[in-house]
Amino acid sequence: MKILIIGGNGTIGQKVTSHFAPNHEVLVAGRTSGDVTVDIADTSSIEAMFTKTGKQDAIISIAGEARWAEFNELSEDDYYIGLKSKLMGQVNLVRIGQYYLNPKGSITLSTGILADDPVVKTASAAMVNGGIHSFVQAVALEIENGIRVNAVSLGMVEDAYEKYKDYFPGHNPIPMQKAVNAYIRSVIGKANGEVIRIYS
Template sequence: MKILLIGANGKLGTAVHEALAARGHEIVTVGRTGGDLQYDITVAAQVTELYDRAGQIDAVVSAAGDVPYKPVTEMTPEDYTSAFHGKVLSQIDLVRQGVARIAERGSFTLISGVLAHEPIPTSSAASMANGALEAFVRAAAIEIAPQRINAISPTVFTESLAEYGDFFPGVPPVPVADVAQTYVRSVEGGQTGQVYAL
C-alpha cells in the first residue's frame, strides 16, 4: 500500500514508519519542517495541497497533534481553541478532504490518547480533544464505508517515562513499538470505528 504518514518525525511517527515499511508498504512522510512533503495540517488549504502532491494513496495515518497543558483556572478560550485545531480539526480535515482522495477500500488511522478516559491534572484540553476525536471516529465510520477509520489511544510511552512519567503515577506505560504495531493492525485489518486503547 501507499501510505501517507503525518507526524513522521516524532517518536511515535518514526516507530510507525519503521513498522509499516518493514511490512513492505510505500510510506510518504509528512511533517511541518521535515519529511518527504512539508505541510501544516492545521491549515485546511495546506491539507488540500498535501493531497494534490501525494496523488493516489491507500491509507492515511496520523501521529500528530498539539495541545496545551495548564490548570483549568489558567486556561483561556484560545487555549481550548488551539487544542481543538491542533489535534481534532486538523485530523478531521485529513478525513474530510481525504475521503475523495484515497482508495475505495482505503483507511484512516488517527491518534487520540488515554487522557480521553483517564485524565490527569492540567489535561483538560487534551482530554477534550481526545474525546472529541474518538467520537468523530465512531460517527465517521458509519458514513464513509467501505473506507475505514480508527483511532489509536495509547497511554504514556515507556520511552517517555523520564520526561512524563511523573504525570502518570501508577499508570502502566506502553512501548512505542507496541503502539506502532497497533497502527499496522488498523491499516491492514478489517475493523472500522474502533478506538484501540493500549
C-alpha cells in the same frame, strides 16, 4: 500499499514508519520535515499536501497539539489550539483525505489515554481526545467507498516516559512495539469505527 504517515518523524511516528517502510511505499509528512510538509491546523496546507502526495491506500495521523495547563490558567484561546490542531486538524484529514484514498483504504487518527483517564492539566487535551473518539465512531457510519476510519489511543509510551512521567504517576509505560501494533491493527486489519485502546 501506499501509506502516508503524518507525524512520521515523531516519537511514535518514527517507529510506525520503520515498521511499514520495508514492505510498503511510505511517505512521511511533518510540520517542518519529511517527504512533504503540512500544518494540520491549516486546511489549505492539508489540501496542498494531498495534491502533492496523490492517491494513497492508507493515511495515518500521529499529529496534533493541545495546550497543557491548570484548568484556571487555560484561556479560550488555549482551548482553540487543541480544537484547531488535534481535533479539527484530524477531522479535516478525514474530510479531505477521503478523496485521496483508493477504494477500501483506511484512515487512522491518534488520540490518547486522557480521553478515558485524564490527569491534571489536561482539561483541553482530554476534551479533544474524547471528541475524536466520538467523531471516529460517527463518521464510520457514513464515509463511502469502503473506507475505514479508526483511532489509536495510547497510554504514555516508553520512549516518552522520561518527559511525561511526572504527569502520569503510577502509570505503566506502553512498550513501543505494542504502540506500533495498534497502528498495524488499524491499517492491515478490518476494524472500522473503532477506538483501539492500548493503555497497559
